[in-house]
Amino acid sequence: MDFLRGLMLGQYVPAESPVHRLDPRTKILGTMWLVGVLFATRSLAGLVVLTAFLGGVLAAGRIAPAYAVRGLRPVFWLVGIAVVFQVLFGDSGGHVLFRRGPLVVTRENLAAGAFYGYRLILLVAATTVMTFTTSSVELTDGLERLLRPFRRVGVPAHELALMMTIALRFIPTLFEETETIMKAQMARGAEFARGSLVARARALIPLLVPLFVGAFRRADALALAMEARGYRGGEHRTRMKELRVAVRDYVAAGMLLVVAAIVLLPPSVWRAVAGR
Amino acid sequence: MSDRAPALIRVRGLSHTYEPGAGEPVPALRGVDLDVHRGECIALIGGNGSGKSTLAKHLNALLLPTAGEVIVDGLDTRDRDAVWAVRQRVGMIFEHPDDQLIAAVVEEDVAFGCENLGLPPTEIRSRVDEALRTVGLEALRRRPPHLLSGGQKQRVAIAGVLAMRPRCLVLDEATSMLDPAGQREVMETVLRLRDEGLALVLITHSMEEAALADRVVVLAGGTVALSGTPSDVFARDDVLRRLRLEAPPIVALARGLAAAGVPLPPGLLTAPQLADAVAAAYRRGRGGA
Structure with missing residues (x-):
């Protein structure tokens, strides 16, 4: 089904740009840093600065703003729900804008909802900028290298990276297989998009069973192919890149x-810097 | 010292018995002898369950003998320390193109085997470039494998093995999942490699492919039933029929024509050979008349 393709969020956009060329470790740590800053900030001005910064990174990464916004579309729903919850179930009290029965909308809650909602959008935008400009291979390499120091305390850095590589490699393959199985079942009269929720869930069983069986068979074959190519774990291994x-x-x-x-620095600090 | 160069792979008295978790042990190979020489192309044919794939997996130590021995380039596959050297020398290509590519980018996948060998990065880079050139896929080096055709995926797998600089390539029904164009693509690639001195073991159901080999080995019930040049083996119609195998259509056609009185030389295996022979016979016939 084509809707499965639409689901691929934050796909890598190949391009030649300074952002693309950054070391993936820089981008991973940088994104974590930005997310931290995002959660620490309490001011609207902070969000404005971060928006401008992300906009700048997008421009430097040669990503069309329209494309980036389209990539965020699925998040808007989540944001909408978050705002509605904040408005409906936020703190009572404050300046009432609207009241009908138990429903009370205050200016404070509306503002807070907008703030949190926007922060959520920026959060996703920051990580999306990373995935736009970093290929899955680079991401995996970066993660492996970042985790390597933790091997001593038992973090299986190489194995995790290999699992991620294989997962990324096989997601499209499994999607294709899902499509094939769905079409095969539909040709025999299966309905996936109609009926009650229970009926639809039940219709998924004949889809999931062959999919899982196929995945296990593939895993077996892949393990054999890896062994045939001399794989013996992370020891002795080097990397091309x-x-x-x-x-x-x-x-x-x-x-x-x-x-x-x-x-993050309070305005007073900046005023002091400017005043000097 | 024998007067002939020692075989690259020497299989002697090889038996293999699968021990399933429950039930009777299943003997898959019973006393197989086989020599693979440098630069030689061997086709391994036989019905389902004849032991072809089991034999293939013994050639690079994916399976170890229950009895007998497999010596690859002087290394015994039962020697635990030699396993990695054996796997470097004998590369394998499997049937399903999708189930043997590991990485999400073509060139990363080609590098996988070399990375396992622990080579320095610059060496890996140059070997990967060379291997991709050899199979003609330099232009697709940054592609994700799932966007490639079946034939291209198999060529990526071949490049991944080539980068390890093997002496022998084992193709375990590597073309059976491909369309005719993909089959041709893969066969042309591996036959070119044979011309460059790589030994090939083709495990195949396709008699047309077997006809391209230097030697055909027919397995049946875990033993070697027939072995010889393609024309010798395909001439043994009686044995082939008993094993439910069939000579390639061209061989059957040539035999039919010969039986109908067309004077054809024996040992015709491919369509161009037959066409030339028929044309020659026609010219001779007209010249004689």
Whole structure:
């Protein structure tokens, strides 16, 4: 089904840009840093600064703004629900804008809902910018390298990275297989999109069983193929691509620090800096 | 020292018995002898359950002998320390193109085997480039494998093995899931590699493919039933029929024509050979008349 393709969120957009060329570790840590800043900020001005910064990163990464917004579309629903909950079940009291029976809308709750909703959008936008500009292979490499120091405390860095690689490799294949099975079942009269919720859930069983059986068969075959190519775990293994931190990574880190400082330091500090 | 160069792979008295979790042990191979020489192309044919795939998995130590021995380039596959060297020397391509590609990008997948060998990154890079050039897929190096055709996926798998610099390539029904164009693509690639000195073991159901080999080995019930040049093996119609195998259509056609009185030489295996022979016979017939 084509709707399965529409689900692929935040797909990598291949391009030549300074953002694309950044070390994936920089982008992963940078995104985590931005998310942290996002949660720490309490001011609207902070969100405005972060929006401008993300806009700048998008522009530097040669991503069309319209494309980025389209990528965020599925999140808007979530945001809408979050805002409605905040407005309906937020703190009582404050300036009442609207009242009907038990339904009370206050200005404070509306503002808070908008703030949290917008923060949620920025949160997803920040991670989407990363996935737009970092291929899954780079992401995996970056994660493996970031986790490597934790191997000593038992984090299986190589195995996790390999699992992620294989998962990423097989997601499209399994989607194709799902489509094939669905079409085969539909040709024999199966209905996936009609009937009660229970009927629809039941209709999924003849889809899921062959899908799982197929996945296990594939896993078996893949393990054999990996063994045939001399795979014996992470020991003795080298990588074709080595990650290297370049000057631009330090520049990016510096910019992230500046943004965090602008957003998080109280206005009084900035006034003092400006006054001097 | 024998006067002939020692075989690249020497299989002697190889028996293999599968021990299922429950039920009787299943003997798959019973005393198989086989030599694979450098640069030689061997086709391994036989019905389902004849032991073809089991034999293939013994050639690079994916399975170990129950009895007998498999010596690859002087290394015994039962030697635990030699397993990785054996797998570097004998590469395998499997039937399902989708189930043997590991990475989400073509060139990363080609690098997988070399990474397992622990080669330095620059060496891997140059080997991957070379292997992709050899199979003619340089232009697709950054593609995700799921966007490739079946034939292209198999060529990626071949490149991944080639990058490990093997001496022998084992193709376990590597073309059976492909459309005719993909089959041709893969066969042309591997036959070119044979010309460059790589030994090939083709496990196949396709008699047309078997006809392209230097030697055909017919397995039946876990033993070698027939072995010889393609024309010798396909001439043994009686044995083939008993094993429910059939000579390629061209061989059958040539035999039919010969029986009908067309003077054709024996040992015709491919369509161009037959066409030339028929044309020659026709010219001779006209010249004689």
